[in-house]
Amino acid sequence: MAYPDPYPRPAPDPFIRRWLFITACIAALMLLWQFLPAIEAWFSPREAAERTVTARGDLAAEEKATIELFEESRASVVYITTAQLVRDVWTRNVFSMPRGTGSGFVWDDAGHVVTNFHVIQGASEATVKLADGRDYQAALVGTSPAHDIAVLKIGVGFKRPPAVPVGTSADLKVGQKVFAIGNPFGLDWTLTTGIVSALDRSLPGEAGGPAIDHLIQTDAAINPGNSGGPLLDSAGRLIGINTAIYSPSGASAGIGFAVPVDTVMRVVPQLIKTGKYIRPALGIEVDEQLNQRLLALTGSKGVFVLRVTPGSAAHKAGLAGVEVTPQGIVPGDRIIDVDGKATDDVAKLLARLDDRKVGDVVVLSVERAGKSREVRVELQPGN
Template sequence: MSLRRIVSLLWLAVVLLLLLVLWRGTPFWLGAPSPDAKPRPVTARGDLAADEKATIEIFEKSRDSVVFISTRATVMDLYTRNVFTVPRGTGSGFIWDDKGHVITNFHVIEGASEATVRLADGRSFRAALVGASPPHDIAVLRIGVAFKRPPPVPIGTSHDLKVGQKVFAIGNPFGLDWTLTTGIVSALDRALPTEDGRTIDHLIQTDAAINPGNSGGPLLDSAGRLIGINTAIYSPSGASAGIGFAVPVDTVNRVVPHLIAKGRYIRPALGIEVDEMLNARLTRLLGVEGVVILRVLPDSSAAQAGLKGATLGPDGSLVPGDIILAVNSRPVRSVAELFSRLDDFQVGDQVTLRLLRGSRQLEVAVTLMPGA
């Protein structure tokens, strides 16, 4: 092959390579602009579906009643000894009444030295803590709203909820304010252990997306009524996995008036001493399911009803007295379950205990007294 032919082939290869680079780098290089280009015509949508209209109406009516809560904690610099506050976290809440009371979860404000409540219209207020009930994960704050007070959330009921009902959650997940998620009631009467060893009972389980920051916000039914307080999620990743929990409104409506009136919730009690760990060991040894009464407090409701506590045998062993098997025919298998059963009542209510005394069972009526 001649040198001239080789040079021609090389130049042809270079030209082809340049064309390939241009084609791959600018795939539309052969296109030409169209000066008469116009937006495409919009296709008419028509009316929204009935369920869409209902969802929009629920959100628009409830939005102003939901608040954004941010908290700060007091810390001390170990070197300078200066005391200052730092951001602690955010959560949600809702307006309870026309006196400025705001309901949220206890864990939203736990450990905080101050809290700020921001309304949907942008106004912010420094909040005061009125009262809290850690066992129910409920806290009541108060803000001074002098004018244009947001409406309270309408109150519904939770004892008649059915699995499959539609629910709507409004809150501030990850600080993204006034977010609406929807779902259904997935299950009822769930119990959830907390990090400090407590158990929150009677929870509503829902698949409405609930994420960090939703805590304290309202869970609503299809009529826009409050049926629960969004309180927790179950998720290995910390984000919504379709399992969320809410404190039922029947509990909220029972506990909140106590917190507003007295600053704390006084739980109904029998007037006995029990111990969770010791009870588990004793019932296992005795082969029964129930709660062993260790001691009956003097002048208590239990003492007046004739309940008997455990005693010490001649050899120093513990001799059981009465073992509580049920409250109003509902079985009791642990100390936590006993407290949960009693929490369904109020101070002054009378309950019937089914007891195991020795080898026989008996029923005793006890009037509930204020707990410690």
């Protein structure tokens, strides 16, 4: 006679069975994953098939031209590092502190190097590195802050680097290709390409100084460190000095500016000869704020002459400034244009004069008391 089991085993829970099944599947998958490389190696061929190199063919003509331009121009571009001498207030020792980097280019066989004024501004010393790796301490020759141009000189005794070929900027056309070589972010001898995006742009000067006019706008990538480097045309000729960018982020946003080579050709020889740029002047005093007030009162355009320097070119030509009479202030001559080009404000007048040189004769269209006339003035050295 069979007796019932006093301790019967409970029936397996369906949930526990499912959990055990899932756990077993996971364990199996983990083992499979662990041994998968060995399984693949077992079934794969014992030797990997060798890859063959696909023939590229000839470079495109445009690529060849760009490569040739860079190889021929690279040696004319330099890398500039600046430092500032600092005196320790406790030890009184003087030491050199790195300040910044920039670019430049060889101007002539005498070792003159052209760069931006803001690259060396505030520096106590500058080192110029050539493309072949040689370093030279540079001497400052001259600066023109109004044009953001500076000239340095290095003593290259042998294996002189070639001077960059000089072109023209007056005949530039929007859309033509340009090439920029420089040292952006310290990445030396970098080439970027683009086109002329616009011409005759103006940027405000530093610390309220005169505006920099006639700038070339380009979409070639220009970043910090490119300043002072050359902007070249497709023939490898210098057409400008890369000087500024418009960028909310501080990096290239496709809007860069370059000082045109026609301005460089006018300024650099003076800096080499005298150490400073002497701007051509009329011998008059003008003021933009007062000029705007007078224009608003009279409802006219142009630049009012506030004062004429006695004995100046303007004085000899018969120009007259503002007069103070018992009846009130009488406006002086108002310059409407220079050589047929309008002068809507003081900045534009200075730009028109800066296109010429000392000794040139300009024709001014002036108006006073409703009467217009033309005046010929020989430009004199400015302050």
